[in-house]
Amino acid sequence: MKQWAAVHIGLCLGMAIMAGGVRAEAGVAACDSAADQVLQAAPAIEARAHWLDARQIAWPGMAPAGSYKLYHSAAGRLTLVQGQGPAQVSGADGVLSLQAQDLTPGELADTPRQHLGAGVRLSLPAALPRETLEDLLRQQLLLVHDGADGATQATGLQLAGALDDLYAAAAQLPDLGVSLPARAGTRFRLWAPTAQAVSVCIYPRAQGRASRLLPLSLDAATGAWGGGPAQRLDGQYYRYLLQLFVPGVGLVRQLVTDPYAVSLSADSQRSYIAELAAARLQPPGWAASRSPAGVEAPTDMAIYELHVRDFSIGDDSVPAAHRGKYLAFTDRGSRGMRHLRALRRAGITDVHLLPVFDIASIPERGCLQAKVPAAAADSERQQAAVMAVAGRDCYNWGYDPWHYSAPEGSYASDAEDGARRVLEFRRMVMGLHEAGLRVGMDVVYNHTAASGEAAHSVLDRIVPGYYQRLDAAGRVERSTCCANTATEHLMMGKLLLDSVLLWAREYKIASFRFDLMGHQPRALMEQLQARLKRELGREVQLIGEGWNFGEIANGARFVQASQLALNGSGIGTFSDRARDAIRGGSAADSGAALLARQGYVNGLVYDPNGHGQHSREELLRAADLVRVGLAGSLRDVELETWNGERKRLDQIDYAGQPAGYASQPAEVVNYVDNHDNQTLFDINVWRLPRGTSAADRARVQVLAVALNSFSQGVAYFHAGLELLRSKSLDRNSYESGDWFNRLDWSLKDNFFGSGLPPQGDNGADHALMRPLLADPAIKPGPAEIAWTNAAVADLLRIRASSTLFRLRSAAEVRQRLQFLNTGPGQNPVVIAAKLDGRGHAGAGWRALLYFVNVDKQAHELVLPSEAGLAYRLHPVQRAAAAADRRVAAEAAYAPAQGRFSLPARSAVVFVLD
DSSP states (O other): OOOOOOOOOOOOOSOOOOTTSOOGGGTGGGGGOSSOEEEEEOOOOOOOEEESSSSEEEEETOOSSSEEEEEEETTSOOEEEOOSSSOEEESOSEEEEEEEEEEOGGGGTTSTTTTOOSEEEEEOOTTOOHHHHHHHTTSEEEEEEEOTTSOEEEEOEEOHHHHHHHTGGGGGOSOOEEEOOTTSOOEEEEEOTTEEEEEEEEESSSSSOOOEEEEOEEETTTTEEEEOOSSOOTTOEEEEEEEEEETTTEEEEEEEOOTTOSOBSGGGOSEEOOOTTSGGGSOTTTTTOOOOSOOSSGGGOEEEEEOHHHHHTTOTTSOGGGTTSGGGGGOTTSHHHHHHHHHHHHTOOEEEESOOEEESSSOSSSOBOOOOOOOOTTOSHHHHHHHHSTTTBSOOOOOSEEEEEEEOSTTSSOTTOHHHHHHHHHHHHHHHHHTTOEEEEEEOOSEESOOTTOTTOOHHHHSTTTSBOBOTTSOBOOTTSSEEBOTTSHHHHHHHHHHHHHHHHHSOOOEEEETTGGGSBHHHHHHHHHHHHHHHSSOOEEEEOOOOOGGGGGGSSSOBSSGGGOTTSOOEEEOOHHHHHHHOSOTTOOTHHHHHOOOTTTTTTTSOOSSOOOOHHHHHHHHHHHHHHHTTTBTTOEEEOTTSOEEEGGGSEETTEESOOBSSGGGEEEOSOOSSSSOHHHHHHHHSOTTOOHHHHHHHHHHHHHHHHTSSSEEEEETTGGGTOOOTTOSOGGGSHHHHTOOOTTSSOOOTTSOSOOHHHHGGGHHHHHHHHTOTTTSOOHHHHHHHHHHHHHHHHHHHHOGGGGOOSHHHHHHHEEEESOSTTSOTTEEEEEEEOTTOTTOOSSEEEEEEEOSSSOEEEEOGGGTTSOOEEOHHHHSTTOSOHHHHHHOEEETTTTEEEEOTTEEEEEEEO
């Protein structure tokens, strides 16, 4: 442990310090300040000690010998000066002597601090009143150890344990934010237990000076500040003015927006006062608009993942003022809306919107659009133009939350008007409902856009050091790419629960996809699941990314909402098992691996591209992993594996993990393409042999969709998958602008060859990309795009035609799904499976047989168990309008031998009446 020394710096910007609150003479003028005021500066110091609860502190790595003292200063004037002999602390308002004893890690097992190592447990005096404890947490604190050898060590403290203990009652507060009681004016409530004073600034308009400064009162039981005028301030704006101590900064007076804001002015400068149930915020017909029926269980969902701006920014059938906006979903006659209605008729049930809460990275006023020059398919000029305005343009995926419960303003027709984004978001939802689609949201509660005193920080500026997850030294963890949140802390967990409920209740959101859900506790997600059902009276489906990494990996801090830990919860996680087997390689591939690691649909062994050496065993193993996905990645389903062994799916290896990990089909989300990583078309550009025809590239795309559509569990599809969507090989297009994220609902262009993708995430592979992008034979034409679109629609119709593709329990999967053509004697390029429909509601047929032949050659498969039966092609595939006419023309069943003939690169379904 380093010794800490600092020279006291006094900084008082002409303002007196008052422990009791903001000086009255600051007045309403403080509401119009352009910058925070540091009333008393304080040096930065690591925070290696942790409050376990309101009266106990853990300091890992320390021992009980010596003395421990806790110094405090309301004005933030503590100074530790190291000279000869013990260090001296000055500027303290007081000091507490603490009792020390050994702390072993086992004592913290199954607690929020279970990740702490061995050290010392420090106890505050037992007689210390609660009020004194509360006051301590509003001050600058310094924990000092004077060792027997005369050395002094000091640390700051991580305070979440004390706040959660003292203010547990705050979790029951029903009205954080602003509320407008029927006859009681306007009520503000902000949880800020460490603040020394809080007032609220009122602004009549989005721009202009404040009209009032209203002091708020602290409720000692909850740590929340509340109050407000007798008048209704509906339609006005507000910010909070707080005085508080910020570790590493000092005593600060600052203006902050409301973390519970339901809307904001442009660029999130002021929170908006609104009652979301008010008639003025409900577009005509809103009260009657209902989420369409048809999803009785999570496995009924077929989700289409879509970005609001991508949907319409390039669609000239949308009025110019609506392009890239919420209102584009109200234009019934646009090509995009016609396409969505066609998808719904085929079988898509839900549109999941990439983040639509308030986003930090998109300027809501004056955002720019890149002027992209006409250039060669492998040129750097396009990405240079796009990246020249990145950060100032109108585009971002939006995984950088600013205010969790307010709609994003850049998608509204007027971001300055706090009402407009609420109204237009609701009109978007109504437009999708009218198209027969439920609306889902991609939500990001695992991190915030910023922390500390940064401009885009909110939570950390209200309760410093509480809402973000911290490392051993008190630094914000960033394993998710941004400032991680600590949803294991009581009030960050409450914020997630309250926010999701608001979206589901006030915007009729039917399902949610949680970004990096594995960074959140399973218990919190189950609490959310139960609360939504209890308060809304309906099921709200929850799915998310259950990846296991970072500081919380393997249950280091809590039982995670991750793949291997969620079984039995009914909450779905994305499965990478079949995804990787189908596509080849992994999401992290780069360089030569992008070419060499072929997958099940793009040529592994049977159609080598010349860049890697693969064995028949690899192909057999890949086929087994594809079967794992088709069986819903369920733990206890059994499979005859490639070498003849019969194993449960959890006994099959996937990169050192069990391939089968879920308990029920609802706990698995199957996908082969989403916004992350290369599109399916682009990964196939890397892995198919260079000379593969455009028609065969389309067929390979459809093979992957077939495997996804036939898999038990939730079906998930990336927008444009059916259009051979390309991002010009971009592996991470989150900030690649409109240019590299284009969609063409006219089905004329898939945008392959739009130039070399941006340097940041792709530059190391530019040399490998150039010859691919420059090859005109790779780019599909309108005919291939239209065929793929129709073929994917057929697959969706097949999935929707029978509940056998959407079984609801593991018991049903074990009973009704049988894999054929397995084991060491199998034909490894053909997947064959039977679904038994006898006695199953909605099955449609006595049995279904599906086949996926990934080879570029036709194959025959003899299945003696199916001989002598009256199988016929699925009605969708034998219809005159079927997209793949080869199936009706070439697929055949010879009942005498049980022989099935399967065209090259085809998915074929037979039914038994």
